[in-house]
Amino acid sequence: MTTTAHTQQPPVLKVGLLGAGTVGSQVAHVLLTRADELALRTGVQLQLSGIAVRDTAAPRDVALPAELLTTDADAVIDGADVVVELTGGIDPTRARVLRALNAGKSVITGNKALLAEHGRELQDAAAATGAQLSYEAAVAGAIPIVRPMRDSLAGDRVERFLGIMNGTTNFVLDQMDTTGAAFDAALAEAQELGYAEADPTADVAGHDAAAKTAVLASLAFHSSYTIDDVHCEGIRSVTAEDMAAAREAGYVIKLLSVGERCADGVNLRVGPVMIPREHVLGGVRGAYNAVFVTAAAAGSLMFYGQGAGGEPTASAVLGDLVSAARAIALGAQGIPLADYAALPAVSMDEVSTKLAVTLAVTDRLGVLAQLAQVFADHGVSISTMQQSEDPRTTGTSMLRLVTHTGRHADLMATVEALRGLPVVRDVVSVTPVETGE
Amino acid sequence: MTTTAHTQQPPVLKVGLLGAGTVGSQVAHVLLTRADELALRTGVQLQLSGIAVRDTAAPRDVALPAELLTTDADAVIDGADVVVELTGGIDPTRARVLRALNAGKSVITGNKALLAEHGRELQDAAAATGAQLSYEAAVAGAIPIVRPMRDSLAGDRVERFLGIMNGTTNFVLDQMDTTGAAFDAALAEAQELGYAEADPTADVAGHDAAAKTAVLASLAFHSSYTIDDVHCEGIRSVTAEDMAAAREAGYVIKLLSVGERCADGVNLRVGPVMIPREHVLGGVRGAYNAVFVTAAAAGSLMFYGQGAGGEPTASAVLGDLVSAARAIALGAQGIPLADYAALPAVSMDEVSTKLAVTLAVTDRLGVLAQLAQVFADHGVSISTMQQSEDPRTTGTSMLRLVTHTGRHADLMATVEALRGLPVVRDVVSVTPVETGE
Incomplete structure (x- = not known):
């Protein structure tokens, strides 16, 4: 890598992709078809150098060049300058991300579960080699919230965030609110429309939102939290009667992720909450996500958009990738994220x-x-x-x-x-x- | 400057401040009182090295150390590592910003008028020396929109933005909508409450929104636009009857900034527009701002928050300053913004x-x-x-x-x-x- 963005022939940055599911194949597609435009934006030529998959012969959303597909994830990592991890899960993903970071290779991931359990370890590994660890896609899908929280609010003090960070449960609750349906009926409809998985537990029980809450809170409060720090309740107990009563009183029930400073630290929780219908969060409908942030100087901010889906999530991954490429082209190291505040999670x-x-x-x-x-x-x-x-x-x-x-x-x-x-x-x-x- | 963020004694970065009005004195206050916390966040000690003002004896919102105040702006620039420009206006500000950038010093500014007229010149000057030019505060105050547009959506394609980017006019229109007041009465109330200036022309005629539109569009569409590229209408002609008729039809009238791709380029316009009341932009009340972005992959995004005010705007400036400090500490150059797309502004x-x-x-x-x-x-x-x-x-x-x-x-x-x-x-x-x- 040379370090100027203005050479005639832009330097080449090899991108290794782990996983080619809905999001991964979309990322691969953009890298393969829009390389020239991305080169103009980044000053480097992003070259997809390998794609690690479990089964090279499996059918995919997007046709991918057979010569790039392999089941050898380590080989993809070792042959790349920067690694995009979209396989999910904790093991063996954790070891692979560490392998890349330890070698000084920046990693882009959308893996909230991994970050919510091993975020500190990964941050430390990145800081030790000057690599970047980016994960905009891990929280609220396409919505730029990780970067604003890390950079734009870096000179401010976040007091609290209220997030609708799980599209499945927001869709279900919104259906219950608008149609008067019971939970089971609304969930069945969400499954039919593809907004909920066949096994909806991770969404419905609040686990997905809790992982995102831990990741976002770590950034917001300059501390390290895991999913175990998040008090978590799901939405199964919300009834049509609860919904109707809330509506009558001018409220709507949402599965809310809350991170807030309190006397002795920070409280993190996920659960069904009544919020005023006229609050900006009350207008977040269907499978949309939003994060409402209160900061000491900035006041109230809200970030709104699609929280899931192949293309929206791929947009967040590509944003991270373009930023990492620019930084590498300009000779910058990653920003080490210190948890200097170390605010304890309180019950x-x-x-x-x-x-x-x-x-x-x-x-x-x-x-x-x-x-x-x-x-x-x-x-x-x-x-x-x-x-x-x-x-x-x-x-x-x-x-x-x-x-x-x-x-x-x-x-x-x-x-x-x-x-x-x-x-x-x-x-x-x-x-x-x-x-x- | 050394280039590691982990030394025991963080390196010192001298910050020169131009202007000590509402926003400037707030920025100075934070630098003077929260230096240690900012050092933890950035890896460098931000030291306020000088404050250029028109009158060193003028009364201020915040008491500032007399030894830092001077009327010699050039001396402040020359004695600083990074410059924060909060004086406003075109001249002599333009020459001062260029002086800093030409010397390789990164500049943070909230000056939308300057950017909307001379943005390309400033970007080129920054690119030539590797300095950073940051201006989160110039568009929609405290709302992180510049950075998401530049970085988070860098791998996506922005199709359109719809912005409520002037708090004064949104307050006036919101008053007209909720109370049925005529324009003059609503404006008088806004003036009484401090939401509108004694001479409200720049806001009411749409000029302020038009400047922000040009700045945001340049980022969104990877091209250079000036305020002259923006078709601009104000809100003086909006009557109570228009408001009532819009309400009856399920709409609300907002002063909307629009940037959108069309067949032969990009159209930029500012003017009163009817939008559906249930659209997320329809819920942006009072003096709040919001920008609704449609991108090819990310879909619909919205960024919402306070568009003006000393503390909110200072938050945006400090976010930029912290980012610039981190980048300098890590040895990175600024990201040169190329207008490679060069999409013409069409009528x-x-x-x-x-x-x-x-x-x-x-x-x-x-x-x-x-x-x-x-x-x-x-x-x-x-x-x-x-x-x-x-x-x-x-x-x-x-x-x-x-x-x-x-x-x-x-x-x-x-x-x-x-x-x-x-x-x-x-x-x-x-x-x-x-x-x-």
Whole structure:
């Protein structure tokens, strides 16, 4: 590699690709068909030098040159100047990414699971050799959020982010909200339309969003977090009744990724949350993703776009690749990401939240006084309360309460105490409320 | 400067600041009070080495050390490693920025007017010495849009952007929309609240948005545009009646910056446009800004946040400064921005648009047939039409038409022909419609 971007014959940068699935084959396609345009943008000729796949004869979305395909991933890494990893999974991917970084080769990856478990190890390996580790595609697909968080907000202080970072669950919840469908029906439709996998667990249980939350929080708060630091709840328990009640109150339920500074560190959580319908996040429909960031100086920012899909994700990978190529052409090393802040991940208990609680209660005089006493005993105050008949049983009322902001542990203890009251027949639902302010 | 980010004593990077107004004094304040944190982020010690001001004794938002203040801008530039330009205006700022770039010193600026007139000259000067020219603060204030456009979408192809890039006009239009106020009343309120200047011309006439449009389009389309390439209309002609009619039809009127590829190049325009209320841009309220980008692979993206204000804009400047410092610490040159695409700016005539037209017409039989004939003669078809009584005059109807998409010149010729019909008493308003799809 020479180090000028203005030679007549641009220097060649060999790109090794690991994986040729939906995203990988799209990346390969662009490298093979738009090489000249990319050379103008980067000052280097990006040459696809090898593609590691599990089965060279498998059918693919895009026809790829047979001579580039191999099952020998190490050979692809060793023959490349920069490596694009799109195989997914932890092993053997981790060893391969380390092999590249240890050799000083920059790596672009979309592997949120790997980053959410071994991010620190990979960052350290990159820093040791001056290689770059880029992963725009790992968080919120095509949306440029990793780079703005790392670079644009580098002179600011991120206080909190609220993210809708899983398209499958947003599609399901949006369907429930707009059609009144039950969870199972909405999920079945999402599967039929290709928005949900046959086994939707990773999405529906919040694991995918939790991995992204750990990756984004590590950048936002200059610390290292893993998926185990993220308190995680899925959306299976969200009912059509919850949705309808939220709608009536001017809210919508979203699977929200939250990372926020609190007294003793940072709290990271994923779960269904009621947000005001008129909040900009409330308007994120279908399979779209968005990340709402609050920073000390910049104030409120939101980044919105497609969170998944072959082409959108390939766009994010190519953006990283072009940046890495430019940096290599200009002789720059990667930016080492230090976790100098080392803010600990703190449990939910100490976090300030507010809850919407729906109770089925015996329909008789004095019930409200009993309930109010439980709240008072726990130092939790009630913001709004609404009573209606329980359509399911006679002699029972449905009570919808929203608390004021309080310590999460106190709020949950209140709910447990309510559950123990003889007049409370059922705690129908408990949903955190986020005003986004 | 040494080139490692991991020495015990970080190398010192001297920062020269030109201008100490609202944004400048905020930047100075952060550099003076948070130097250690910034050193951890960048690997270099950012040392404010001088502040050039017009009057060293003038009162300021933030107290600044007297020994750093000087009226000698050239001395500040010559004594610095990197220059932050926040004085605004074209002259003598242009010469100062060139002085820094010619000496190989990276420059961070928020000066959209300068970039929109002399951007190419400054880019060339930066490229010649390997200096960086950064200007995140010049477009949409705190919103990271310049960097995503330059880096994250570098492997993609931007087809179009729709931007709400002027907070003053968005505030005024939002007030008109929500309160039904007339333009003058809404502007007066904006002035009272500090959202509009005493002389609001630059905002209200669209000049500020047009400069930002030229800067953003140059990045998006890999070409060089000036403000003269932007077709520009202001919002003074938007009436309370236009607003009400738009609302009734499910639309809202925004001052929109549009950059889009068309057959022979790129069309750049700024003006009041009707957009669907449920579009994500329709939810951008108050003084907030947003840029909605459509790219070939990434699909739809939106960037949202505060477009102005001392602290938000300072956040963008500091993000640029931290990036420049990291790059310098790592021995990287700036990324030269080539306008290799050199797509010409094409006039409005050839652009495809659709128009909402309100006509006051004589209330008698056969009028609709006459109007329809004029549309047919110009090859323009009508999408929707609505007739109502004109509350202002008896014997007159108000006719609201929305055309199908057509060549802009044909649409405007149709309007002119309508104006010439004896039955048309007045062309009350003509507003482009943008569906955002």
